Structures are given as structure tokens and as C-alpha cells.
Amino acid sequence: MIVFKFGGTSVKDSNGVRNLFNIVKNYSCNLIVVVSALGKTTNALEEILKLSFNEEDECRIKFKSLKDYHLEIINDLFPDKSYKIYEQIEEQFNNLSLELFDKKHDSYYLKYVQVVSFGEIFSTKIVSSFLNSQQLSNKWIDIRKIFITDDTYREARIDMKISKDKAKEYISFEDDNIYLTQGFIGGSKTGFVTTLGREGSDYTAAVLANLLDAEKVIVWKDVEGVLNADPQYFKETEKLDKISYQEAVELAYFGAKVIHPKTLKPLHNKNIPLFVRSFIDPEGQGTEIDCFQKYDQDLPIFILKKNQMLISLFPKDLSFVMEDELSKIFSYLSEQRIRVNLIQNSAISFSLCIDNANSKSKQLLEKLKDDYKVLYNDQLELLTIRHYSEEAIKKVTEGRKIYIEQRSRHTSHFVIR
Ligand code: ADP
Ligand code: ASP
Ligand code: MG
Numbered sequence: 001m002i003v004f005k006f007g008g009t010s011v012k013d014s015n016g017v018r019n020l021f022n023i024v025k026n027y028s029c030n031l032i033v034v035v036s037a038l039g040k041t042t043n044a045l046e047e048i049l050k051l052s053f054n055e056e057d058e059c060r061i062k063f064k065s066l067k068d069y070h071l072e073i074i075n076d077l078f079p080d081k082s083y084k085i086y087e088q089i090e091e092q093f094n095n096l097s098l099e100l101f102d103k104k105h106d107s108y109y110l111k112y113v114q115v116v117s118f119g120e121i122f123s124t125k126i127v128s129s130f131l132n133s134q135q136l137s138n139k140w141i142d143i144r145k146i147f148i149t150d151d152t153y154r155e156a157r158i159d160m161k162i163s164k165d166k167a168k169e170y171i172s173f174e175d176d177n178i179y180l181t182q183g184f185i186g187g188s189k190t191g192f193v194t195t196l197g198r199e200g201s202d203y204t205a206a207v208l209a210n211l212l213d214a215e216k217v218i219v220w221k222d223v224e225g226v227l228n229a230d231p232q233y234f235k236e237t238e239k240l241d242k243i244s245y246q247e248a249v250e251l252a253y254f255g256a257k258v259i260h261p262k263t264l265k266p267l268h269n270k271n272i273p274l275f276v277r278s279f280i281d282p283e284g285q286g287t288e289i290d291c292f293q294k295y296d297q298d299l300p301i302f303i304l305k306k307n308q309m310l311i312s313l314f315p316k317d318l319s320f321v322m323e324d325e326l327s328k329i330f331s332y333l334s335e336q337r338i339r340v341n342l343i344q345n346s347a348i349s350f351s352l353c354i355d356n357a358n359s360k361s362k363q364l365l366e367k368l369k370d371d372y373k374v375l376y377n378d379q380l381e382l383l384t385i386r387h388y389s390e391e392a393i394k395k396v397t398e399g400r401k402i403y404i405e406q407r408s409r410h411t412s413h414f415v416i417r
Contacts, residue, residue: 001030001173001212005183005205005219010279011123012039014076017130023220023282025136030173032208033138033180035127036201037119038073041066042184045116052100052115059100067093070122077130085129092121109153110192113185117144117193120182120201128180138178143204146170147186149194155337156186156194158207167211181208202260206274210266217272218286219259220279225287226251226258229302240301241285244293247386248274250411254341254384255305264289300392305341305382309356310403310415311365313372314349325371326350332367336360341382342413344404351404353382353415377403381416388412 004024011017024033036042044066051059070093074085096118105111128140146166149156171179183201186194196203202219209217226248227237243251245268252261258276267274268291277286315325329350333340338360342353354361356378368374380403385392387410397414404415 001032001214002027003032003034003205003209003214003217005034005201005217006036006127006279007183007201007219007221008036008039008041009222010220011035011127014073016279017073017077017127019279020127020220021131021134021136023279024131024178025134026282028177030177031179032171032205032212032214033127033178034183034201034205034208035120035124035180036183038070038123038126041069041119041122042116042198045119046112048100049112049115056101063093063097063100070126074126077126078133083129083133085126088125088129089122092118092125113153113193113195117182117185117195120185124180124182131178131180136178137176138180139176141170141179141181143181143183144185144187144193146181147196147204147207149186149188149196151188151190151192151194153188153192153194155197156188158186158196159189160207160211163207164211167208171208171212197260197262199257199260200262203262203266206263206266206272209272210270213270214272216275217267218275218277219263220282221258221276222278222280223258223276224278224281224284225276226256226289228299230256230258230304233304234302238299240287240299242288242290242292245289245291246293248289250384250386251301251303254303254413255382256303259289298387300388301386302392302396303384303386305355305384307356307378308341308353308380308382308415309361309376309378310351310353310380311368311374311376312349312351313368313374315371316373318348329368332364336364338364342404342406342415344406353380353404377417379417383414383416385412385414386410 006020011020048059048062070089078085099114124140128138131138146163148159148162183204184196186196188194205217225239227239229237231237245264248259249264252259274289275286278284339355340352344351365374383396400416402414402416406413
């Protein structure tokens with residue numbers, strides 16, 4: 001059995017859905033196909049949710065355009081208007097409207113997950129119906145019934161033990177050899193929908209592969225494989241043909257968004273290879289990620305993580321920054337799920353570079369100010385170079401202001417503007 005994952009970019013329009021069909025139809029083995037929300041739907045849902053609190057008119061406008069976007073894709077894929085998908089999508093948008101405008105939710109997070117999870121429901125209904133309409137028989141599965149999670153709604157953790165039994169129950173391959181399901185979402189033990197964190201569909205594919213002992217996972221992307229730099233920011237890139245799980249974890253952790261950082265562990269635990277291949281050129285070999293460390297090369301790999309905040313703390317009374325102080329800071333960071341990408345200390349100062357994605361960093365600054373003199377810089381970038389050389393460092397840092405520099409044997413990091 002193989003697990004496929006198609007991200008939002010691969011299914012951003014009707015041609016994308018047709019392309020998915022063309023790829024899937026060439027495989028005759030047992031398959032699980034994990035699909036993300038169409039295009040940038042999850043971003044649109046986050047925006048709609050925000051507007052729903054105090055800009056209802058604007059919210060309704062954005063809601064309509066999201067619905068129109070989905071209807072346009074369906075109109076193109078299903079010329080026969082009596083097809084059931086029209087009714088299904090109408091019903092799902094009505095449900096979304098209830099969540100947005102009518103229901104009272106106990107917390108913001110509960111409303112968040114209820115709203116954003118619709119993206120994957122819409123997309124999988126559409127893709128599954130389209131494959132069936134093309135005689136590619138497949139079964140639509142509700143992953144909320146399989147991935148049983150805790151109730152940390154936005155970053156839920158999957159209970160692997162219960163989920164394994166559920167996966168075996170729902171995905172038996174007895175009647176069908178293709179199962180189609182949602183990335184990114186799960187269901188809590190208390191019966192609510194949860195999400196696994198933004199961009200989490202790669203992780204969904206990996207967990208399903210782990211639970212059901214898949215032969216391999218293929219994530220279909222808009223690039224030819226894992227490259228030695230993000231082609232969006234670097235002009236010359238080279239494909240890495242084979243890399244180890246360890247190398248891939250380093251790349252993903254420091255910001256190579258081609259693979260979600262949580263994806264590698266469930267695969268490594270069961271020694272299941274991950275292939276990153278192009279949905280634009282499905283014949284291409286892509287990149288294979290497996291346990292072979294000998295293939296990790298000397299080629300420098302550049303990884304850029306944007307939107308970083310560098311915070312430096314100085315105890316007000318010139319005392320040392322000791323373990324118990326650090327432990328307090330890290331407990332708070334862990335509680336708030338604030339991601340720390342790099343730390344550096346001296347006797348009387350401590351610096352940390354964090355993702356500056358939302359209001360959490362402002363709250364952190366306020367909290368730290370109680371005990372420390374706090375200096376910070378935002379809108380920085382964290383540049384990581386794996387297998388660095390002096391030449392490689394010069395190429396990407398020349399002329400840039402460097403705030404922190406760290407080097408270990410294989411990796412160098414630069415916090416830069
Ligand atoms: P998905 O839609 O499946 O979630 P993503 O958009 O998250 O896919 O990932 C693909 C993108 O990752 C590429 O378009 C590319 O810009 C970016 N990317 C970042 N680093 C790398 C890298 N090292 N190799 C390939 N692509 C990369
Ligand atoms: N649709 C979700 C997101 O955009 C999950 C994913 O695409 O991986 O975050
Ligand atoms: Mg992604």
C-alpha cells in the first residue's frame with residue numbers, strides 16, 4: 001500500500017484536479033490519497049473567521065467568493081448539473097455559514113477549528129466525486145473518525161494507539177483499493193474537530209503510513225523534488241536525489257517548507273521511505289528520503305526562515321542567567337507553543353530567535369519585561385546553511401547585517417536582516 005499526498009497548490013483549479021486523476025489512475029496498487037484544501041482555501045477561511053467577529057458584511061463577501069471559487073471548479077469538472085456533488089457542496093457551505101454566523105462557541109479555538117476544517121471537507125468531496133465520475137472507484141473517508149487527538153484544538157496531538165485501531169477498521173481495502181481522505185484535520189476524544197497545525201497534511205500522510213505500515217509515501221509538489229534551496233528565493237538550485245531522514249529533518253525543522261517538520265518521525269520509526277515528486281512532471285524521479293546517510297553530500301543547502309524575532313534579555317540586577325531562570329522562560333514558551341529556532345547566551349544575557357507569526361510574541365515580550373531588560377528586533381530572517389563552505393556563506397550573507405552567527409560541524413546559522 002502506498003500513501004499519496006496532494007497539497008493545495010496541486011489542486012488549486014479544475015486542471016489540477018484532472019492532473020491528480022491522471023497521476024492516480026496509473027497506479028493499480030492499494031492507495032490512500034490524502035488531499036489538502038483547494039489552493040489557498042485555509043488562508044481564506046482564517047480571514048473569514050477573523051472578519052466574522054466584527055465585520056460581518058465583509059465576511060459575507062469573502063464567504064461568497066470562497067463559495068464561488070469552489071463552484072467554478074465543480075462547474076468545470078461536472079458538466080452534468082444533476083451530479084450529487086452540487087448538493088453536497090451547497091450543504092457544506094450551509095454548515096460553514098451556521099458555524100460562522102449562528103452558533104455560539106465556547107472558545108475562539110473551538111470556532112477556529114470548526115471553521116478552517118471545512119477546506120479539506122470541500123476539497124475531498126470534490127476530488128473523490130471527480131475520480132468516481134471518471135470510473136476511478138474510490139471511497140471517501142472521514143479522517144476525523146480515525147485520527148483521535150487530544151483537545152489542543154489547533155495543534156492537536158494524535159493518540160497513535162487508538163488511531164491505529166480506527167485506521168484498520170475504516171481502511172480495510174476489502175471493497176476498494178483507493179481511499180481518499182483529508183489532510184490536516186482530526187477529531188478529539190470529546191467529539192470535536194481538531195487541526196494538526198498549519199500545513200499539516202504532509203504529516204497526515206506520514207501518520208497514516210505509520211499506522212497502516214505503508215510501503216512508501218509520495219508527496220506530490222510543484223517542485224521536482226527537494227532542492228538545495230527554495231527556488232522562490234534562490235536563483236540556482238540543484239535537486240537532491242537521495243537524502244537521509246536526518247538530513248530531511250534538519251531541512252524541514254529550519255524552514256524548508258517543502259516538507260512539514262513533523263512528517264519524518266512517523267516514517268523513520270517504521271523505516272518507510274518518503275518520495276518528494278513533481279505533480280507537474282510525474283515521470284520525474286524526485287527525491288527519495290530514507291535511512292541512507294551515505295548519500296548526504298557536501299553540496300551546501302540553503303534554508304531561509306522568514307519573519308523571525310530576536311529577543312535579548314538582560315537581568316536588571318546584573319545577576320547571571322541561571323538554569324532556574326531559563327527553566328521558567330522555557331516553560332512559558334512551551335505552554336504557549338512558541339517555536340524557538342536558536343538560542344545564545346553569555347553570563348549576563350540570553351538571546352532567543354523565535355517565529356514571529358502572531359500576537360504570542362508581543363505577549364511574550366510583555367511577560368519578559370517583568371523580570372528583564374528586554375531588547376528585540378523583528379522582521380529578521382534565519383538563514384541556515386547545511387554543509388557550509390566559506391564561499392557559500394559569503395554568497396548569501398555579503399552586504400547583510402548579521403545579528404547572530406553560529407557554526408557547528410555541518411551547519412551554520414545566521415540571524416540576518
Ligand atoms: P504543499 O502544497 O504540498 O503543502 P508546499 O507549497 O508547502 O507544498 O511546498 C512546496 C514549496 O516548498 C515549493 O514551491 C518551494 O517554494 C518550497 N521550498 C522550500 N524549500 C524548498 C527546498 N529545499 N526544495 C524544494 N522546495 C522548497
Ligand atoms: N490546508 C492546510 C493548510 O493550508 C493543510 C495543508 O495544506 O497542509 O494549512
Ligand atoms: Mg506545505
